[in-house]
Amino acid sequence: MQGYPIGDMLNLRQLEILRAVVQYRTTVGAAERLGMSQPSISNTIRHIETVLGFPLFERISNRLSPTEEALILLEESEPLFMLRDAVNQRAADLRMGRIGRIRVASTSELSEAVLPRVIADYAKEHPRIQISLETRLLDSVLQVVENGVADVAFALAPYERQALNYERVVVLRAVVLCDENDPLAKLEEVGPKDLAERPMVGPQVANRIGLMLADSFRARGIDYRPNIETRFMNAAARIVREGWGVALVDELSAFTALRPGLVIRPYAADLSFELSAALPKTKTPSRQTQRFIKAFRERVEARLAEVRAESLRPLQG
Template sequence: MNLRQIELLRAVVRCETTVRAAQELGLSQPAVSNAIKHLESQIGFPLFERVNNRLFPTAEARSLYKDSEPIFALHAAFEGKVQDIKENRAGHIRIIATPPLGYGVLPSALRNYLAKRPKVRVSFDVRRFEHVIESVENGTAELGFVMGLDDDRGLACETFFTGDMVCVMRPDHPLAAKPTITPEDLRDVPYIALEQGTRMGTIVRNAFAQAGAPFRFSVEVRYCNTACVLVESGVGVAVVDPLSPVFSGHYDLAIRPFSPASEVRASAVRSRKRPISRAAEAFLREVRLVAAETATKLAAPELSARYSTSKCHP
């Protein structure tokens, strides 16, 4: 099975009809239909079940589709590199981050970076943790930025910020009068939880378990940024990473330390197989500077956070 055949298979799986697959590939419908039949004859087993002019992929076809994802991710990265060379850009870096960093530290670092290097082009995306790690692994992103990395996943990583989770609430909320918030304080108030199974969600649940307090919530969300929006709207209070409420300047929130202290780290990840470019290294330096400035802000009397830079491996 060659790359063109795999591309055709993937198009038909996505589109479910040869007509739409043909439109996507710029081919005629008979050409796609004949190609699928030829492919099935060549490999010796059916790839689709045909029902009412629609094609339903077999388990084998779905498995091939899933396993072909890395191939086309690498192909997309290669095409992107060719385009960069063709356009003779002064520099081009591809970065990707999870929401707490993508909506916080990175925009500030990117502003400073581009002010000094206006000819550099940046591809920037904000995705879920798993997608960030995958993009760095397969080369579609040069640098990834994540919160709560608990292992290096075979990647080179640098922790550029370490702090403790904080509790956020509206300034007029009764809990805003307390210097520190504990799980027991959250027992009888509407609470916005971070989704179970996520890294931030697990950190907070462990803190409740450590304090021996019941974990109850009114609303569950995936991202700390979403929790901050709901808190400002008066839905309840939340425990989030220390960066999200600080960088979301439009939020009118009271921020208080959360006890027991629940540490969270912000890390930059890169492939061990490919050295990052000079342009990417320069951007990483800007990220470190913004993180250091943020740590100073978080060291104010009403907040406690710790900052450090370290390598995951010596």
């Protein structure tokens, strides 16, 4: 199959073979996966390396270990595979007579806290609408909307991008999730100084939300140094749910991880995260997409009412 050319060097089929070898770590496994012969796989990889002028794999104990260059190449080509899959899926939709489709992208926090319920309810109400969900990093979530691979993306604290419009859904507060016997549980609100000496898990400073948290600490003259760093806030909340430390996260992530014995406390610093729906500027959202955003907003608002009632419940003891 001739694919989309990358410059004048590679086509999509060659990249697909490269991706299969990276996944299975052997040419035999890649051949079985793609329905090709092992020699064809090996010859293709050698051809790609010749064209590019650098090796793509190192052989270690009869396994092929991809080089850093191979991994970078695959990461850059991922939007091509997504676009191909989207086109193939659209063709299947037309063949099967489906009357509509909603392609949703989201960061991990929202894929856990809100979207499962929204999608389940929407599918019950609109059984002939196909829904797909991609969970990705913030940059990738916004990119798939720009590229036309997703119809809408839901994200926390997104940044401005020239090709996107943002529709605000709600503003989420930062809160602290901790054990009910932790000293923080007795406070009306928890500030950076209260967290400075506590075993804390939170977003890494390398990402946008981590930087926002670090700024809120710095404004109080405190260094933001979580003992355990995570990329997503729902992962931080889950670690506390499993019995370690305290987490500084958004309201929805905290409430999703809540269990008996844990409590939610307001964060004292002026910090919030805008939850937005990202839409392409060049395309009017379909009625189905607009209807889905409305269902998402209603579910988030209902969930927040529960969260805020929990965070303000009477203190113990």
